[in-house]
Amino acid sequence: MKTTAENTAPASRGESVATDAPPPPGSTDDSPAQPTTEAFVATQKSAEFAELRRSHRSFAFPLTIGFIAWYLLYVLLSSYAGDFMGATVFANFNVAFVFGLAQFATTFLIAWFYSRHAATKIDPKAEAIKSRLEADA
Amino acid sequence: MSAAAHSHTVILAASSTTEHRPLIISLFAVFVAATLAITVWAGRQTKSASDFYAGGRQFTAFQNGLAVSGDYMSAASFLGIAGAIALFGYDGFLYSIGFLVAWLVALLLVAEPLRNSGRYTMGDVLAYRMRQRPVRTAAGVSTIVVSIFYLLAQMAGAGVLVALLLGITGDTGKVLIVALVGVLMILYVTIGGMKGTTWVQMVKAVLLIAGALLMTFMVLWKFDFNVSDLLGTAAEKSGHGTAFLEPGLKYGATGVSKLDFISLGIALVLGTAGLPHILIRFYTVPTAKAARKSVNWAIGIIGAFYLMTIALGFGAAALIGPDEIKAKNPAGNAAAPQLAEYLGGVGTTGGAVLLAVISAVAFATILAVVAGLTLASSSSFAHDIYANVIRRGKATEKEEMRAARWATVAIGIVSIALGAMARDLNVAGLVALAFAVAASANLPTILYSLFWKRFTTQGALWSIYGGLASSVFLVLFSPVVSGKASSMFPDVDFAWFPLENPGLISIPLGFLLGWIGSVVSKEEPDAGKYAELEVKSLTGTGAH
Numbered sequence: 045m046k047t048t049a050e051n052t053a054p055a056s057r058g059e060s061v062a063t064d065a066p067p068p069p070g071s072t073d074d075s076p077a078q079p080t081t082e083a084f085v086a087t088q089k090s091a092e093f094a095e096l097r098r099s100h101r102s103f104a105f106p107l108t109i110g111f112i113a114w115y116l117l118y119v120l121l122s123s124y125a126g127d128f129m130g131a132t133v134f135a136n137f138n139v140a141f142v143f144g145l146a147q148f149a150t151t152f153l154i155a156w157f158y159s160r161h162a163a164t165k166i167d168p169k170a171e172a173i174k175s176r177l178e179a180d181a
Numbered sequence: 182m183s184a185a186a187h188s189h190t191v192i193l194a195a196s197s198t199t200e201h202r203p204l205i206i207s208l209f210a211v212f213v214a215a216t217l218a219i220t221v222w223a224g225r226q227t228k229s230a231s232d233f234y235a236g237g238r239q240f241t242a243f244q245n246g247l248a249v250s251g252d253y254m255s256a257a258s259f260l261g262i263a264g265a266i267a268l269f270g271y272d273g274f275l276y277s278i279g280f281l282v283a284w285l286v287a288l289l290l291v292a293e294p295l296r297n298s299g300r301y302t303m304g305d306v307l308a309y310r311m312r313q314r315p316v317r318t319a320a321g322v323s324t325i326v327v328s329i330f331y332l333l334a335q336m337a338g339a340g341v342l343v344a345l346l347l348g349i350t351g352d353t354g355k356v357l358i359v360a361l362v363g364v365l366m367i368l369y370v371t372i373g374g375m376k377g378t379t380w381v382q383m384v385k386a387v388l389l390i391a392g393a394l395l396m397t398f399m400v401l402w403k404f405d406f407n408v409s410d411l412l413g414t415a416a417e418k419s420g421h422g423t424a425f426l427e428p429g430l431k432y433g434a435t436g437v438s439k440l441d442f443i444s445l446g447i448a449l450v451l452g453t454a455g456l457p458h459i460l461i462r463f464y465t466v467p468t469a470k471a472a473r474k475s476v477n478w479a480i481g482i483i484g485a486f487y488l489m490t491i492a493l494g495f496g497a498a499a500l501i502g503p504d505e506i507k508a509k510n511p512a513g514n515a516a517a518p519q520l521a522e523y524l525g526g527v528g529t530t531g532g533a534v535l536l537a538v539i540s541a542v543a544f545a546t547i548l549a550v551v552a553g554l555t556l557a558s559s560s561s562f563a564h565d566i567y568a569n570v571i572r573r574g575k576a577t578e579k580e581e582m583r584a585a586r587w588a589t590v591a592i593g594i595v596s597i598a599l600g601a602m603a604r605d606l607n608v609a610g611l612v613a614l615a616f617a618v619a620a621s622a623n624l625p626t627i628l629y630s631l632f633w634k635r636f637t638t639q640g641a642l643w644s645i646y647g648g649l650a651s652s653v654f655l656v657l658f659s660p661v662v663s664g665k666a667s668s669m670f671p672d673v674d675f676a677w678f679p680l681e682n683p684g685l686i687s688i689p690l691g692f693l694l695g696w697i698g699s700v701v702s703k704e705e706p707d708a709g710k711y712a713e714l715e716v717k718s719l720t721g722t723g724a725h
Contacts, residue, residue, distance in 0.1 A: 088716050096719055096720070111285050115282050120443070122442065123439040126429050129427055136409040136410075136413045140427055141271070144277075154289075159473060177716070177722045181723070
């Protein structure tokens with residue numbers, strides 16, 4: 045646990061800033077060695093970390109907006125486009141039913157797509173930064 | 182069976198279940214004994230706080246995926262959705278879709294960063310960059326409120342089961358079963374901690390999937406595996422014709438009910454990633470990568486289950502019909518067990534056996550979920566409020582775990598008391614309220630904490646308390662609580678808020694308050710702490 049100017053200030057106002065209870069002696073606590081705040085700040089400013097952040101955000105954020113919009117479209121059509129949703133596709137299956145199943149399909153697809161992206165584009169970068177930070181700690 | 186009895190289906194079913202009562206009670210007893218044995222075994226291996234809160238972090242991604250599914254597919258998913266589809270057709274199906282799509286928010290934005298930067302509770306992440314004591318208090322309060330809303334729904338489901346199975350319709354029987362569930366959940370959590378709870382949830386997930394598969398197969402068998410035929414018969418039998426297969430039967434009547442549908446839809450999709458009992462499950466695996474894989478397993482298992490709710494719900498509508506379903510439980514919560522009895526053959530031993538098996542599965546479902554909810558709220562009380570606020574981080578592990586066990590007993594007693602009050606509300610609707618509260622109070626702070634540099638303590642507090650207060654307040658003055666025959670208190674009317682689900686108002690409010698609270702805050706965000714949180718959450722450096 046390190047002390048920085050930032051977290052002594054609130055303490056003087058009577059607020060505890062300890063993130064966790066200190067490990068009591070002889071316990072089976074699972075806390076690994078922690079790098080210093082300075083090391084974290086330096087890493088956060090590094091180009092390598094910026095690259096990692098971009099790999100995650102540029103993929104996860106647009107995809108989240110996309111699937112929420114796609115889901116809201118389904119909810120709104122269900123509320124305000126009854127005739128369209130009730131139109132028969134074939135036999136007793138209407139547009140609403142097919143639309144609902146499509147939500148299932150896209151959920152499975154997006155989960156697969158994200159996991160593939162994470163395994164190839166995010167994990168190796170994250171692993172490299174983590175090993176270096178922990179080796180220095 | 183006399184022909185006259187057929188016109189009194191309630192009496193008939195009560196007497197036929199009475200005959201088979203020993204069988205039903207034995208099945209329940211077997212499940213309870215088996216899970217208690219698991220709990221005692223897990224309890225022997227629970228020594229450290231990390232064992233108690235996080236199951237020692239040694240579960241595999243598949244095991245945790247199963248347990249997450251077992252934690253998530255509650256009485257709402259099984260009894261509630263089947264009933265909602267059986268009575269309202271397509272509108273009930275929205276629950277299945279919303280409950281599933283919601284997992285993408287958890288997968289893409291929350292599960293991995295949370296696993297990387299937290300330790301035991303949701304509050305670990307919410308309070309990471311902030312002044313500990315106020316934010317931990319807020320996180321603890323909101324964890325407990327969300328979990329109690331959710332518990333209420335499970336208790337309502339337990340009440341339905343006992344009425345159906347043991348033929349007891351009086352309040353005494355219901356209170357007894359609610360008390361039994363309460364006592365069991367206290368035992369699971371105090372003795373077995375997260376390890377015991379996880380195993381109970383895994384067993385339950387397997388049982389639930391097997392039960393749903395069996396019933397789905399039998400329903401489709403009746404229709405020669407022609408799904409179109411099943412839908413057609415359900416529509417005809419429902420008395421609504423093709424409207425039964427279209428959106429709008431429950432929510433399409435007026436402009437207000439359409440807004441209610443949108444409110445429900447938003448609450449469902451944004452709630453999951455803010456549910457504390459789901460979030461703490463990600464601490465039970467060793468790495469963020471394993472957390473991601475467990476979400477993928479969960480999406481597969483839960484998705485398969487929700488697809489089967491189509492067969493169960495429309496099957497109940499087609500084979501049993503709305504009148505008989507409503508006779509058993511006006512909100513439709515009994516549809517799935519009724520369907521089981523029908524598929525086995527009403528009045529025959531086969532019917533009684535299948536009814537008993539499916540009801541035991543539903544009972545297992547309820548127990549596993551209440552155990553998860555109790556663990557989440559008692560963990561948050563002990564770790565966030567007791568250890569970090571009351572004892573200012575100076576409590577030992579032993580003291581913290583003792584506090585968690587006492588909190589479990591207290592929460593058990595509160596939920597028994599509340600459970601006795603939950604009457605004929607559809608359990609899926611009740612759970613949707615918990616989703617709305619979670620999405621309003623927890624999700625904004627989780628996302629801002631992880632991804633927005635300028636977020637401050639004041640923003641977190643405004644968002645958590647504002648989202649929590651507005652959602653609970655709006656429910657209090659909604660038709661769920663008063664003013665309608667199906668309300669919790671039907672004899673009084675103080676409902677001025679027209680929507681049953683508050684999400685449409687309270688979720689944007691939670692996000693807005695978090696933003697305004699931060700922007701007008703005099704305090705500078707702690708840049709060092711944000712660097713720690715951001716780097717940890719994306720890389721897993723120094724993760725517990």
